Amino acid sequence: MKRVLNKVFEALLPLLAVPVAFLIGAIMLLALGANPLEAYGAMIAGAFGDVSGLTQTLVKATPLLLVGLGVCIAFRGGVINIGGEGQIIVGALAATAVAVGFKEWPGLVLLPLCLLAGVLAGAMWGGVPGILKAKLGVNEILSTVMMNAIAVQLSNYLLRGPMIDPKEIEAGTRIAQSALLPRSVWLARLVPQTLLHSGAIIAVVLAVVVFIFLWRTTIGYRIRAVGLNRDAAKYAGIKVPFYQALSLILGGAFAGLAGAIEVMGVQHRMMENLASGYGFSGIVAALFGSLHPLGSIPASVLFGGLLVGADKMQRAVQVPSALIDTLLGLVVLLVVGSQVISRRRARRRETRG
Amino acid sequence: MAELFTLPVLVGILYSGIRLATPYLFAAVGETFAQRSGVLNLGVEGIMLMGAFSGFYVGMKTGSPLLGLLAAAVVGILMGLLMSFISVTMQAEQGISGIGLHLFGLGLSSLLFKTTMGGVESIEGFKAVRIPLLADIPYVGESLFNHNVLVYAAFLLVPLSAWVLNKTTLGLKIRAVGQNPQAADTLGVNVARVRYFCVCLGGMLAGIAGASLSIALINLFQENMTNGMGFIAVALVYFGGWRPFGVMGGALLFSFVNAFQLWIQVKGINIPSDFAIMMPYVLTILALAFATKRAQGPAALSKPYERGEN
Numbered sequence: 001m002k003r004v005l006n007k008v009f010e011a012l013l014p015l016l017a018v019p020v021a022f023l024i025g026a027i028m029l030l031a032l033g034a035n036p037l038e039a040y041g042a043m044i045a046g047a048f049g050d051v052s053g054l055t056q057t058l059v060k061a062t063p064l065l066l067v068g069l070g071v072c073i074a075f076r077g078g079v080i081n082i083g084g085e086g087q088i089i090v091g092a093l094a095a096t097a098v099a100v101g102f103k104e105w106p107g108l109v110l111l112p113l114c115l116l117a118g119v120l121a122g123a124m125w126g127g128v129p130g131i132l133k134a135k136l137g138v139n140e141i142l143s144t145v146m147m148n149a150i151a152v153q154l155s156n157y158l159l160r161g162p163m164i165d166p167k168e169i170e171a172g173t174r175i176a177q178s179a180l181l182p183r184s185v186w187l188a189r190l191v192p193q194t195l196l197h198s199g200a201i202i203a204v205v206l207a208v209v210v211f212i213f214l215w216r217t218t219i220g221y222r223i224r225a226v227g228l229n230r231d232a233a234k235y236a237g238i239k240v241p242f243y244q245a246l247s248l249i250l251g252g253a254f255a256g257l258a259g260a261i262e263v264m265g266v267q268h269r270m271m272e273n274l275a276s277g278y279g280f281s282g283i284v285a286a287l288f289g290s291l292h293p294l295g296s297i298p299a300s301v302l303f304g305g306l307l308v309g310a311d312k313m314q315r316a317v318q319v320p321s322a323l324i325d326t327l328l329g330l331v332v333l334l335v336v337g338s339q340v341i342s343r344r345r346a347r348r349r350e351t352r353g
Numbered sequence: 354m355a356e357l358f359t360l361p362v363l364v365g366i367l368y369s370g371i372r373l374a375t376p377y378l379f380a381a382v383g384e385t386f387a388q389r390s391g392v393l394n395l396g397v398e399g400i401m402l403m404g405a406f407s408g409f410y411v412g413m414k415t416g417s418p419l420l421g422l423l424a425a426a427v428v429g430i431l432m433g434l435l436m437s438f439i440s441v442t443m444q445a446e447q448g449i450s451g452i453g454l455h456l457f458g459l460g461l462s463s464l465l466f467k468t469t470m471g472g473v474e475s476i477e478g479f480k481a482v483r484i485p486l487l488a489d490i491p492y493v494g495e496s497l498f499n500h501n502v503l504v505y506a507a508f509l510l511v512p513l514s515a516w517v518l519n520k521t522t523l524g525l526k527i528r529a530v531g532q533n534p535q536a537a538d539t540l541g542v543n544v545a546r547v548r549y550f551c552v553c554l555g556g557m558l559a560g561i562a563g564a565s566l567s568i569a570l571i572n573l574f575q576e577n578m579t580n581g582m583g584f585i586a587v588a589l590v591y592f593g594g595w596r597p598f599g600v601m602g603g604a605l606l607f608s609f610v611n612a613f614q615l616w617i618q619v620k621g622i623n624i625p626s627d628f629a630i631m632m633p634y635v636l637t638i639l640a641l642a643f644a645t646k647r648a649q650g651p652a653a654l655s656k657p658y659e660r661g662e663n
Contacts (some may be wrong), residue, residue, distance in 0.1 A: 132642055136642050139641065150631050151625040320467040332456065343444075
């Protein structure tokens with residue numbers, strides 16, 4: 001019984017991070033002259049209060065969950081993937097290019113092909129840091145951040161040049177966005193009159209798949225072994241560099257898919273700022289879900305709600321939505337800062353026997 | 354391409370290259386201290402943003418860039434304190450806590466900017482100080498000796514830091530704590546205190562690095578104006594082999610490539626500007642690929658220390 005209670009306590013510990021962060025947020029709101037109760041009320045009502053808010057929350061939760069799944073795999077493999085932002089961008093670019101390039105093809109073929117293009121582009125974008133890590137020991141945190149910056153420039157170039165919507169040139173407005181995707185690759189709407197699309201279902205199914213992959217397959221076991229103890233894994237004959245590269249490639253693949261789904265489900269064309277911070281918030285969601293694929297589902301919904309609610313709060317009490325970015329940062333600091341408590345408790349139990 | 358290799362352009366590249374190295378130097382030398390003591394602070398970018406904002410805001414309100422600089426340094430120290438509390442006292446995984454600090458700084462600086470100013474304004478900032486005689490050297494004089502005081506300070510920081518790290522007792526303690534904290538602890542060095550000191554020093558320099566953008570080089574504040582510089586600064590520490598002079602070499606290489614790409618755009622040479630902007634980032638990845646095999650980092654880098662372990 002005591003062991004179960006201990007486990008429950010440790011699983012709930014990261015959850016404390018959100019109320020604590022919000023308490024700090026309340027102090028900031030007071031300092032800004034806003035009523036915290038009113039602000040948070042507007043936020044919660046906006047994100048979860050009605051069908052429109054709830055569906056928007058789920059729309060935002062979808063890319064968070066997909067990026068978060070990639071983050072789970074990478075972190076479980078002991079590598080840190082900060083490259084979600086860039087991987088989303090190249091995934092979206094690849095899906096757009098395929099959809100616009102082969103728009104005559106039947107949707108039954110084209111739609112999966114677009115998703116695949118997103119996956120492959122993301123995998124490639126995660127693969128460069130992955131292979132550099134495996135072959136040369138290059139710090140993956142830094143290389144993934146650089147790959148983000150490179151992806152932004154690549155996207156700027158393509159959307160102003162080769163991939164720009166021909167209509168934008170005709171009209172002379174030259175807004176940096178691609179042509180509209182053919183309707184055959186638009187993801188089906190789940191609730192009429194809202195943006196909620198079938199990508200949300202894909203994401204939840206994949207969360208279960210990732211869970212099975214990490215805990216029920218040999219490759220998943222090896223990835224976790226490398227992450228838990230690199231040296232022990234090496235002695236056990238596991239090729240550590242290979243699995244580190246694989247974790248980063250898979251992480252990239254999921255973020256690339258998130259980009260493809262965002263473009264095919266929500267925007268229906270590639271544009272600047274499509275990734276809009278999902279690459280970073282996805283990390284927060286995964287961490288908050290204790291780096292567990294199934295835990296990432298509710299965590300993504302929560303943080304999706306925060307992103308939606310932040311906009312509503314901004315309109316209700318005139319506090320910039322940047323407050324939420326600040327709170328996300330605090331949540332990360334609190335979650336990783338509190339992990340030591342679980343670790344110490346675990347060790348105390350061990351020494352007591 | 355030939356129009357890039359005329360004398361005025363080369364002198365211009367030299368001038369901008371020196372100038373642009375300033376924020377990288379402050380941030381990367383500060384990060385060198387943190388990493389030599391065993392703490393990987395990935396939140397440099399967030400600290401730079403907070404430094405850039407507070408430096409600008411105080412500079413604007415008081416009309417004194419010097420007070421702005423002071424404010425940026427203090428805010429940098431506070432951010433460093435937060436990072437050391439999470440990483441040293443709470444022994445958090447440093448890669449992730451750094452990302453948390455970055456998000457925090459990014460969010461808070463935008464929040465403060467939007468609530469206090471709202472729109473982009475510019476201020477006067479530090480003025481260039483021309484060093485007599487030296488600045489009269491033909492061609493290179495103006496490029497090297499006609500800068501604002503932060504540019505000179507950034508370059509003076511390099512030998513000073515090398516001296517502190519290699520020749521003083523404090524430097525010895527820092528290196529010992531980063532290399533073998535158990536041994537240092539046994540000899541009576543307070544591991545946590547040394548790490549707190551180094552991370553806060555790094556934070557202060559990162560804050561100044563941010564302010565060097567907003568009150569000395571660009572003289573305005575924009576949301577996310579550092580645009581990845583803080584992360585590049587962390588990469589420069591690896592590239593420079595954890596030595597101040599190595600870091601300076603990396604910062605110069607980097608800022609010259611940056612100056613070069615700016616001049617490519619100024620001269621309207623037929624390379625899409627997006628690719629020109631991409632160059633420094635590609636270069637960082639290449640630099641990391643070549644640097645990593647060469648130098649060994651501090652043995653205890655990014656490993657939290659706790660007494661009685663092992």
